[in-house]
Amino acid sequence: MLFHVRMDVRIPHDLPSKETAEIIAREKAYSQELQRSGKWRHIWRIAGEYANYSVLDVNDNVELHEILSGLPLFKFMDIEVTPLLRHPNAIREDDT
Numbered sequence: 001m002l003f004h005v006r007m008d009v010r011i012p013h014d015l016p017s018k019e020t021a022e023i024i025a026r027e028k029a030y031s032q033e034l035q036r037s038g039k040w041r042h043i044w045r046i047a048g049e050y051a052n053y054s055v056l057d058v059n060d061n062v063e064l065h066e067i068l069s070g071l072p073l074f075k076f077m078d079i080e081v082t083p084l085l086r087h088p089n090a091i092r093e094d095d096t
Protein backbone atom coordinates (compact mmCIF):
# COMPACT_ATOMS: atom_id res chain seq x y z
CA MET A 1 0.00 0.00 0.00
CA LEU A 2 1.28 3.40 -0.96
CA PHE A 3 0.98 6.45 1.25
CA HIS A 4 1.91 10.03 0.59
CA VAL A 5 3.19 11.59 3.80
CA ARG A 6 3.94 15.21 4.59
CA MET A 7 6.21 15.74 7.60
CA ASP A 8 6.67 19.19 9.09
CA VAL A 9 9.52 19.35 11.59
CA ARG A 10 9.26 21.71 14.55
CA ILE A 11 12.22 21.26 16.85
CA PRO A 12 11.91 23.49 19.93
CA HIS A 13 14.41 26.35 19.81
CA ASP A 14 15.50 25.65 23.38
CA LEU A 15 16.49 22.02 22.72
CA PRO A 16 20.26 21.77 23.35
CA SER A 17 22.16 21.74 20.05
CA LYS A 18 23.98 18.50 20.92
CA GLU A 19 20.67 16.72 21.51
CA THR A 20 19.25 18.18 18.29
CA ALA A 21 22.25 16.98 16.28
CA GLU A 22 22.02 13.50 17.81
CA ILE A 23 18.29 13.15 16.97
CA ILE A 24 18.87 14.38 13.40
CA ALA A 25 21.68 11.84 12.94
CA ARG A 26 19.42 9.03 14.20
CA GLU A 27 16.64 10.25 11.89
CA LYS A 28 18.98 10.03 8.90
CA ALA A 29 20.10 6.48 9.74
CA TYR A 30 16.49 5.37 10.37
CA SER A 31 15.08 6.76 7.12
CA GLN A 32 18.03 5.64 5.00
CA GLU A 33 17.66 2.08 6.26
CA LEU A 34 13.97 2.14 5.29
CA GLN A 35 14.87 3.66 1.90
CA ARG A 36 17.35 0.82 1.31
CA SER A 37 14.65 -1.72 2.22
CA GLY A 38 12.27 -0.22 -0.37
CA LYS A 39 9.64 0.74 2.20
CA TRP A 40 10.45 4.45 1.95
CA ARG A 41 10.26 5.03 -1.80
CA HIS A 42 10.71 8.79 -2.03
CA ILE A 43 11.74 11.68 0.17
CA TRP A 44 11.70 15.24 -1.14
CA ARG A 45 12.51 18.44 0.68
CA ILE A 46 9.72 21.03 0.36
CA ALA A 47 11.51 24.13 -0.88
CA GLY A 48 11.88 26.80 1.75
CA GLU A 49 10.44 24.71 4.60
CA TYR A 50 11.78 22.30 7.21
CA ALA A 51 9.41 19.70 5.81
CA ASN A 52 9.33 16.82 3.38
CA TYR A 53 7.02 14.95 1.09
CA SER A 54 7.58 11.20 1.22
CA VAL A 55 6.04 8.13 -0.38
CA LEU A 56 6.03 4.97 1.69
CA ASP A 57 5.18 1.48 0.46
CA VAL A 58 4.01 -0.59 3.41
CA ASN A 59 1.83 -3.62 4.11
CA ASP A 60 -0.93 -1.82 5.96
CA ASN A 61 -1.90 1.10 8.21
CA VAL A 62 -0.36 -0.64 11.20
CA GLU A 63 3.06 -0.84 9.57
CA LEU A 64 2.81 2.78 8.45
CA HIS A 65 2.01 3.85 12.00
CA GLU A 66 4.90 1.80 13.41
CA ILE A 67 7.34 3.38 10.96
CA LEU A 68 6.13 6.93 11.51
CA SER A 69 5.89 6.67 15.28
CA GLY A 70 9.40 5.19 15.32
CA LEU A 71 10.92 8.28 13.72
CA PRO A 72 13.41 9.85 16.14
CA LEU A 73 11.89 13.24 15.26
CA PHE A 74 8.31 11.97 15.65
CA LYS A 75 7.51 14.01 18.74
CA PHE A 76 8.67 17.15 16.92
CA MET A 77 6.65 16.56 13.76
CA ASP A 78 3.24 17.31 12.36
CA ILE A 79 2.41 14.47 9.98
CA GLU A 80 -0.29 14.32 7.35
CA VAL A 81 -1.00 11.01 5.58
CA THR A 82 -2.82 10.48 2.28
CA PRO A 83 -3.51 6.95 1.00
CA LEU A 84 -2.69 6.46 -2.70
CA LEU A 85 -3.82 4.04 -5.36
CA ARG A 86 -2.92 3.58 -8.96
CA HIS A 87 -4.50 6.09 -11.31
CA PRO A 88 -6.45 4.37 -14.12
CA ASN A 89 -4.64 6.49 -16.72
CA ALA A 90 -1.12 5.80 -15.41
CA ILE A 91 1.20 4.39 -18.07
CA ARG A 92 4.10 3.22 -15.86
CA GLU A 93 3.80 -0.52 -15.37
CA ASP A 94 6.22 -0.77 -12.47
CA ASP A 95 4.48 1.65 -10.18
CA THR A 96 1.61 -0.01 -8.32
Ligand SMILES: O=C(O)CC1=CCC(=O)O1
Pocket residue numbers: 007009027028031032043050051052073
Ligand atom coordinates in the same frame (compact mmCIF):
# COMPACT_ATOMS: atom_id res chain seq x y z
O1 LIG B 1 12.55 16.34 6.54
C1 LIG B 1 13.35 16.08 7.43
O2 LIG B 1 14.49 16.58 7.48
C2 LIG B 1 12.95 15.06 8.47
C3 LIG B 1 13.24 13.70 8.00
C4 LIG B 1 12.41 12.64 7.99
C5 LIG B 1 13.12 11.50 7.49
C6 LIG B 1 14.43 12.07 7.21
O3 LIG B 1 15.38 11.48 6.73
O4 LIG B 1 14.47 13.39 7.53
